[in-house]
Amino acid sequence: MRxxxxxxxxxxxxxxxxxxxxxxTHWPALATFIDSFWSTPKLRRASVFVGMDNYSSMxxxxxxxxxxxxxxxxxxxxxxxxxALALVMAIWVNDRIxxxxxxxxxxxxxxxxxxIAVANIWxxxxxxxxxxxxxxxSLFGARAHNWLGSPETALxxxxxxxxxxxxxxxxxxxxxxxxxISPTLAEAAxxxxxxxxxxxxxxxxxxxxxxxxxxxxxxxxxxxxTIDHIIVMTRGGPDNATTLLLYYIYExxxxxxxxxYAAALTVILLVLLAAVALSQYVLLERRIHxx
Amino acid sequence: MSASGQAAPYAxxxxxxxxxxxAAWLLAILWLLPLLYALxxxxxxxxxxxxxxxxxxxxxxxxxxxWHAAPFARYFLxxxxxxxxxxxxxxxxxxxxxxxxxxxxxxxxxxxFALVLLQLMIMPDVLIxxxxxxxxxxxxxxxxxxxxxxxxxSAFGIFLLRQTFKSVPRELDDAAxxxxxxxxxxxxxxxxxxxxxxxxxxxxxxxxxxxxxxxxPLIVTNSVEARPLTVGLQxxxxxxxxxxxxxxCAATLMTSAPLLFGFLLFQRQFVQSFxxxxxx
Numbered sequence: 001m002r003x004x005x006x007x008x009x010x011x012x013x014x015x016x017x018x019x020x021x022x023x024x025t026h027w028p029a030l031a032t033f034i035d036s037f038w039s040t041p042k043l044r045r046a047s048v049f050v051g052m053d054n055y056s057s058m059x060x061x062x063x064x065x066x067x068x069x070x071x072x073x074x075x076x077x078x079x080x081x082x083x084a085l086a087l088v089m090a091i092w093v094n095d096r097i098x099x100x101x102x103x104x105x106x107x108x109x110x111x112x113x114x115x116i117a118v119a120n121i122w123x124x125x126x127x128x129x130x131x132x133x134x135x136x137x138s139l140f141g142a143r144a145h146n147w148l149g150s151p152e153t154a155l156x157x158x159x160x161x162x163x164x165x166x167x168x169x170x171x172x173x174x175x176x177x178x179x180x181i182s183p184t185l186a187e188a189a190x191x192x193x194x195x196x197x198x199x200x201x202x203x204x205x206x207x208x209x210x211x212x213x214x215x216x217x218x219x220x221x222x223x224x225x226t227i228d229h230i231i232v233m234t235r236g237g238p239d240n241a242t243t244l245l246l247y248y249i250y251e252x253x254x255x256x257x258x259x260x261y262a263a264a265l266t267v268i269l270l271v272l273l274a275a276v277a278l279s280q281y282v283l284l285e286r287r288i289h290x291x
Numbered sequence: 292m293s294a295s296g297q298a299a300p301y302a303x304x305x306x307x308x309x310x311x312x313x314a315a316w317l318l319a320i321l322w323l324l325p326l327l328y329a330l331x332x333x334x335x336x337x338x339x340x341x342x343x344x345x346x347x348x349x350x351x352x353x354x355x356x357x358w359h360a361a362p363f364a365r366y367f368l369x370x371x372x373x374x375x376x377x378x379x380x381x382x383x384x385x386x387x388x389x390x391x392x393x394x395x396x397x398x399x400x401x402x403x404f405a406l407v408l409l410q411l412m413i414m415p416d417v418l419i420x421x422x423x424x425x426x427x428x429x430x431x432x433x434x435x436x437x438x439x440x441x442x443x444x445s446a447f448g449i450f451l452l453r454q455t456f457k458s459v460p461r462e463l464d465d466a467a468x469x470x471x472x473x474x475x476x477x478x479x480x481x482x483x484x485x486x487x488x489x490x491x492x493x494x495x496x497x498x499x500x501x502x503x504x505x506x507x508p509l510i511v512t513n514s515v516e517a518r519p520l521t522v523g524l525q526x527x528x529x530x531x532x533x534x535x536x537x538x539x540c541a542a543t544l545m546t547s548a549p550l551l552f553g554f555l556l557f558q559r560q561f562v563q564s565f566x567x568x569x570x571x
Contacts, residue, residue, distance in 0.1 A: 006395055006396060006397060007397040007398055008397075009391075009395060009397075009474060010391045010395030010396070010397030010400065011391075011397055013387045013388065013390055013391035013395065014387070014388050014391045014392075014403060016383075016384050016387065016388075016444075017384040017385065017387065017388035017407075017444040017449060018388070018403065018406075018407075018444075019444075020384070020440065020443055020444035021406065021407060021410060021444045021446070023425065024415060024418070024422060024425070024440060024441040024444070025409065025410045025413055025415065025418070025441075025444075026406065026409070027421075027425075028418040028421030028422050028425065029409075029413050029418060029421075031421045031424075032418065032420065032421050035421070088318075089315075089318070092311060092314070092315040092318075093315070095302060095308075095311060096302060097308070097311055097312040097315050097316075098312045098316075099312075099316070100315075101558075102319070103315050103316060103319045104562070105555075105558060106319035106320070106322050106323045107318075107319060107322055108561075108562060109322070109323065109326065109551075109554070110322065110326075112499055112550050112551065112554045112561065113326075113503070113547045113550065113551065114502065114503035114505070114520075114521050114524075114546065114547055114550070115503060115505065116503070116505045116521045116524060116525055117521075117524060117543045117544075117546055117547045118325065118326075118543075118547075120524070120528050120539060120540075120543045121325050121326070121328065121329045121540065121543060122325060124328075124329075124332070124536050124539070124540065125325060125328065127536075132328055164322065164325070168322070172562060172566050173566065175566070176566040186300050186301055187300055189300075189301075190300035190301065196301045199301055221412075221414075224417075225414060225416045225417055227506060228505045228506060231505070231506070231509070231525070232525060232528075232529075246416075246417065246506075249419070249420065250419065250506070250510070253419065253420040253423075254419075254423075254510055259420055259424070262420045263420055263421070266417065266418070266420060266421075269417055270413060270417065273412050273413065273417070274412065276412075277411075277412040
C-alpha cells in the first residue's frame, strides 16, 4: 500500500474507538472543567459564568474538606495493609504449603464477587445486637457497640471491607512476579549463606519493585473511585464520617442536582488522579530499572 | 501453576513448614468467613440467622421468597444483555484500534495513542456528572446501551491487544499479504487466531467487571426494564419493609452465583487471565 492509503486505513480502523473515547472520556473531562466556572441552571435562571465561585465555596465547604480527609484516611488505611497482605499471601501460595490451590482460591474469591453483594453481607456482619461481630464480642464480655453507626468506627469498618476485597486481587500480580524470579538466584543466595529473610529483603523484594509500583498505582486509583460499599453500608454517614470524595460528587450531582458544583469537585478528583499518574511516570523513569 | 519460581533452597521443612501452612490456612478461613456466614444464613430459617446450631433445618424458602419479592428474572436478563453487548462491542472496536496502532504508520499515531491511554487515568467511573448529561442529550437514560456506551472503547483492551499484535512475527503478516489477503483479511486470519488466549483473558476480566459494576448503572437507570442485577439487588435490599436478613443473604448469593460458579469451574483460567491482564 502507498503512504496515503496507509494513513487513511490506520485512521479508519481507529475511528470507531476514537469517536467513543472522545464522546465519553475526552469531551466530558473538558466539559467538567468548563462547567465548573458556571452556575447550575435553576428553574427560572439560566446558567451564568461565575468564575471561581464554585471553587471559593468549596474552600468554605466543611463537607468537602471532610470528604477529602476521609478519602486520605481511607487510602492510608487500605493501601499499605492490602499490599502487605497481598505479598504475604503470594509468598505463602508460592511456597509448597499443603492444599495451596484451595488457599489461593479462598484469597481470590472476594475479588470475583460484586462489591455491592459482599457489602450487604458485611452490613449484616456489623449489625448491632445480632450481627456476627457483636455476638463474638459479647462472648468476650465486650459492651454493645454500633460499629457502622458510630462516627469513630464507621470508616474503619469500611476500610476492613476494602482490604478484604482487594488483597486477593493484588496477590495475583505478586504471584505472577514471584514465579518469574529465576530459581538460580535462590541457589546462589543459599551458597553465599544468606538467610531466608535476607534473600527476601535483598533479592525477592527488589525484584518485585515494578509489581509493587503497579499494584500501588491501582490501589490508589481504586481508593478514589470505588464507593459501592459506601452506598450500601453507610451512605456517607454517620455525620459524613464515611463520605469519600466520589461519594460526595455523587450526592451533590444526583441528590442536590447541583451539577456545576459537582463538576468543580470532579476537577479536584481528576487533578488527584493526574498527580498519581504523573508520580508513577516519574518513579518509573527514575528508580525502577529492573526490567 | 508450576513450582518453577520456587525458592527451593529456602523451602521450609518440618515445624517451620507446618507453621506456615497453618498460618496460610487460618487466613484463608478468615477470608472465606463472610461468605460461609452468608451461606449459613441463606440456607436456614430466619430464626437461625445468627445462631449456629448444627441441627438447624436446611431450607430453600429464602431463595423462593427473594425470587418472588423482586423481578430478579428480568434483572438477570438485563445483566446478561448488558455484559454481552459491552464485550462484543469492546472486542470489535479494540481489535480494530489495536491493529491500527500495532501495524500501521499514520500521521498522529503517537498523539492518538496518548489520548487512548488517558482513559486509564480518567475512567468513566469518575465522569458520572457529564456522562449523565450526554446520555440525556442522546435520549439514552434508562436504557441498556446507555449503561454500556461509556465502557465500549476500552483503553485497557486496546493496550493489551496492541502489545499482543506487536509480538506477532512480521513474516506471517507478509506471507498472508503475498497470497493476496487485504489488511482486514490478514487481521482476521493471522492476528486474531494468534491472540486467542489474550482475548479469553480480556473477556473474563471484562465480564466480571461489568457484571459487578454498580455506580454508573445506578445513576443512569431508574426502571425495572433497564436495571442490571447489582442495582436491582440494592433496590431490593434497601427497601425498609423489614425484609429478613436471611432473604437478603439469599438474594445476594443468587446474584453472585453465576460468577462464583464460573470462577470455581474456570479457576485456573480466571487467575491466569487476571495475571496476564496485569503484566504490562
